[in-house]
Amino acid sequence: MIKNECEIVKDLIPNYVENVISKATKEFVETHINSCNNCKKILEELKKEKNAEKTRMTKQEDYEIDYLKKYNKKITLLKIIAGTLMVIILAIWAFAFAKYIEYRKDYKIGEYNYSIIEQAYNKIKEIKNSKNYIYIESWQRTNCPEYKSISYYKDGKFKEENYNGDGTISYINYGVDISENDYYFVQYNEHSTEAVIGTGYRNLSREMPSSLSGFYDLGITECASLEVYEDNELYVLRKAIDEYQYDELWIDKQTMIPIKSITKDFNIRTDFKYTYKEGEVKDSDVELDESKFEDKEWKNDYGQRIKEEILSRY
Numbered sequence: 001m002i003k004n005e006c007e008i009v010k011d012l013i014p015n016y017v018e019n020v021i022s023k024a025t026k027e028f029v030e031t032h033i034n035s036c037n038n039c040k041k042i043l044e045e046l047k048k049e050k051n052a053e054k055t056r057m058t059k060q061e062d063y064e065i066d067y068l069k070k071y072n073k074k075i076t077l078l079k080i081i082a083g084t085l086m087v088i089i090l091a092i093w094a095f096a097f098a099k100y101i102e103y104r105k106d107y108k109i110g111e112y113n114y115s116i117i118e119q120a121y122n123k124i125k126e127i128k129n130s131k132n133y134i135y136i137e138s139w140q141r142t143n144c145p146e147y148k149s150i151s152y153y154k155d156g157k158f159k160e161e162n163y164n165g166d167g168t169i170s171y172i173n174y175g176v177d178i179s180e181n182d183y184y185f186v187q188y189n190e191h192s193t194e195a196v197i198g199t200g201y202r203n204l205s206r207e208m209p210s211s212l213s214g215f216y217d218l219g220i221t222e223c224a225s226l227e228v229y230e231d232n233e234l235y236v237l238r239k240a241i242d243e244y245q246y247d248e249l250w251i252d253k254q255t256m257i258p259i260k261s262i263t264k265d266f267n268i269r270t271d272f273k274y275t276y277k278e279g280e281v282k283d284s285d286v287e288l289d290e291s292k293f294e295d296k297e298w299k300n301d302y303g304q305r306i307k308e309e310i311l312s313r314y
């Protein structure tokens with residue numbers, strides 16, 4: 001054995017372990033190791049170390065692969081959830097849209113609404129111009145009694161009776177037109193000692209459903225339908241936010257006169273009914289009962305002037 005063979009072998013061992021030496025050198029190292037326990041130990045330790053490292057590397061790789069697999073699984077799961085949500089959202093949207101279409105289906109007169117309102121408006125103008133008509137308006141709110149107002153109009157004079165829910169008179173207005181749009185009135189109210197006087201202005205008619213002007217101001221109503229009510233064909237005009245909040249105006253197709261309206265605001269619903277009668281008012285219907293005002297207190301000159309103006313016309 002060469003004296004410093006151990007030193008040479010020690011230098012060769014790392015390359016031997018990595019298997020990067022020639023066949024001859026390999027045989028030389030193996031021959032030496034078989035007869036030298038010292039070098040054998042060194043080789044075995046190096047081999048052990050290398051194996052340990054290999055295991056560590058494999059573990060790290062395994063961990064990385066595992067992580068990637070888990071990550072991919074998560075991504076897939078997220079994709080499934082997102083996809084499912086999309087389907088659900090689309091389904092809800094489709095359902096809501098179908099409901100909306102169904103809801104709108106009954107109301108498709110659309111662009112003709114304006115002419116319906118305009119015709120009704122003109123019809124009331126015509127009634128007003130006849131200078132002889134009775135207008136009855138009644139209204140009832142959910143769980144409330146029915147209130148009523150009857151207006152008699154003849155040749156520039158009017159009497160308006162307002163009734164309580166129990167049918168008793170609440171107050172009566174007596175009035176006169178002083179121009180095309182302005183009017184004066186005095187109010188008889190048995191519970192008040194003070195004379196109530198007032199002036200009013202109207203651009204069309206005092207006796208007109210307020211809901212009609214509401215619809216008229218809107219111009220074109222959202223939707224309208226044709227319905228049969230008490231054997232009459234009616235246009236039903238509707239301004240709606242949804243099925244819980246809406247206004248409806250019902251107009252007789254034959255006469256183009258509004259006959260009722262509904263105002264619904266969640267659980268409160270108010271029903272109005274309108275009746276017009278032409279040519280039935282007698283002079284006595286619009287006669288002022290002056291004695292009713294005798295014990296009233298006329299507050300100022302303005303009140304006196306209006307009273308005198310009204311009395312002079314009666």
Ligand SMILES: [Zn+2]
Pocket residue numbers: 005006007009032036038039
């Ligand atoms: Zn040796």
